[in-house]
Amino acid sequence: MREGNSVLVTGGAGFLGSHLCERLLRERRDVVCVDNFFTGTRRNVEHLLGYRNFELLRHDVTFPLYVETDQIYNLACPASPVHYQHDPVQTTKTSVHGAINMLGLAKRLRARILQASTSEVYGDPEVHPQTESYWGRVNPIGIRSCYDEGKRCAETLFFDYWRQHRLEIKVVRIFNTYGPRMHPSDGRVVSNFIVQALKGHDITIYGDGQQTRSFCYVDDLIDALVRTMATAPEFTGPVNAGNPVEFTMLALAERVLKLVGGPSKLVFKPLPEDDPKQRQPDITLARQALGWAPKVTLEDGLKETVAYFRDLLRS
Numbered sequence: 001m002r003e004g005n006s007v008l009v010t011g012g013a014g015f016l017g018s019h020l021c022e023r024l025l026r027e028r029r030d031v032v033c034v035d036n037f038f039t040g041t042r043r044n045v046e047h048l049l050g051y052r053n054f055e056l057l058r059h060d061v062t063f064p065l066y067v068e069t070d071q072i073y074n075l076a077c078p079a080s081p082v083h084y085q086h087d088p089v090q091t092t093k094t095s096v097h098g099a100i101n102m103l104g105l106a107k108r109l110r111a112r113i114l115q116a117s118t119s120e121v122y123g124d125p126e127v128h129p130q131t132e133s134y135w136g137r138v139n140p141i142g143i144r145s146c147y148d149e150g151k152r153c154a155e156t157l158f159f160d161y162w163r164q165h166r167l168e169i170k171v172v173r174i175f176n177t178y179g180p181r182m183h184p185s186d187g188r189v190v191s192n193f194i195v196q197a198l199k200g201h202d203i204t205i206y207g208d209g210q211q212t213r214s215f216c217y218v219d220d221l222i223d224a225l226v227r228t229m230a231t232a233p234e235f236t237g238p239v240n241a242g243n244p245v246e247f248t249m250l251a252l253a254e255r256v257l258k259l260v261g262g263p264s265k266l267v268f269k270p271l272p273e274d275d276p277k278q279r280q281p282d283i284t285l286a287r288q289a290l291g292w293a294p295k296v297t298l299e300d301g302l303k304e305t306v307a308y309f310r311d312l313l314r315s
C-alpha cells in the first residue's frame with residue numbers, strides 16, 4: 001500500500017467533508033476535495049482555497065475519476081432525507097457507482113480507502129443499542145431505501161474489494177452528527193430548532209418531546225474518521241461512531257431557547273408516522289480499536305452551532 005501525504009475527500013464541500021478537509025490541512029496533508037455541489041457549497045470550503053496544499057474539484061462520483069492520491073475518504077452522498085429523497089435514483093447511483101469508482105481508483109493506486117457509512121444500515125433495529133455485529137432490519141422498497149440500501153451495497157462492495165483485491169478498506173458507521181455547516185433546511189432536529197429560535201419562530205416539537213435522540217458533535221466525529229484511517233491494515237471495521245448519550249427533544253429545545261434567547265415558544269404537534277424510532281450507537285469497538293469516545297458536551301457543541309447559524313442568517 002502507498003504511504004504518502006495526499007488525501008482525496010469526496011463530498012468534501014459538504015457538512016462533514018469540509019470539517020474533514022480542515023482537519024487534514026491542519027495535519028499538513030495535501031488535500032483534493034471533490035464535490036458536485038448537490039448539498040455541499042463552495043462557501044463551506046472558501047476559507048481553505050488559499051492553502052497551497054488544497055485543491056477543489058467539481059466532479060460527480062458516479063463518473064470515474066483519475067487523480068493521484070494515497071488515501072481516499074468517500075463521503076459523497078446526500079445525508080438528510082429531504083435531500084436524498086429528492087432524486088432517489090441518483091442517491092443509489094451516488095452510493096453504489098460512487099463506491100465502485102472510488103474503489104476502482106483505490107485499487108489502481110493501491111490507496112487506502114474509507115467509506116462514510118451510516119447507522120441507517122441498521123434500519124429499524126430490534127436491538128438497542130446497536131453493535132456492529134447486528135445485521136439490521138431495512139425495508140428494501142420504501143422511500144428511505146435509496147439511501148439505506150445504497151449504503152449497505154457500498155459496504156458490500158468495500159468488503160468484496162477487500163476479499164477479492166486485498167484492498168485496505170475502513171468502514172465507519174456514522175450516527176447523527178451536528179455542528180456548524182449543517183444545511184439550514186435539511187429538516188434535522190438540531191438545525192430546525194436553532195433556525196426557528198434565531199428567526200423568533202415557535203419551536204416545533206413532535207409528540208410530547210419525551211422521545212430521545214443522541215447527537216455527536218462534528219469535531220468528535222471527524223476525529224473518529226481520522227483515527228479509523230490510521231488503524232493497522234488488518235482493521236477494516238465496520239466501526240460505529242456516534243455519541244451514545246441520549247437526551248429528550250424537550251431538553252434539546254429548552255437548551256437551544258436558553259442559548260438563543262428571544263420570544264420563541266415551544267409548540268407541540270402530532271408525531272409524523274414515519275418518525276424513526278430511537279437509534280443509539282454501541283461504541284465499545286471504537287473505544288477499544290480507536291481509543292476514541294466523544295468529548296464535546298451538548299452545551300459546547302450547541303454554542304458553536306448557534307453562532308454559525310446566527311452568522312449565516314445575518315449574511
Ligand SMILES: NC(=O)c1ccc[n+]([C@@H]2O[C@H](COP(=O)([O-])OP(=O)(O)OC[C@H]3O[C@@H](n4cnc5c(N)ncnc54)[C@H](O)[C@@H]3O)[C@@H](O)[C@H]2O)c1
Pocket residue numbers: 010011012013014015016017034035036037038039040041059060061062074075076077078079080094098116117118119173174175176177178183
Ligand atoms: N451528518 C450525519 O449525521 C451523517 C450520519 C451518517 C452518515 N453520514 C454520511 O457522511 C457523509 C457526509 O454527510 P454530510 O452530513 O456531510 O452530508 P452533506 O450532504 O453535507 O455532504 C455530502 C456531500 O456530498 C456531495 N455529493 C452528493 N452527491 C455527490 C456526487 N454524486 N458526486 C460528488 N459529490 C456529491 C454533496 O454536494 C455534499 O457536499 C455522507 O456519505 C453521509 O451519508 C452523515
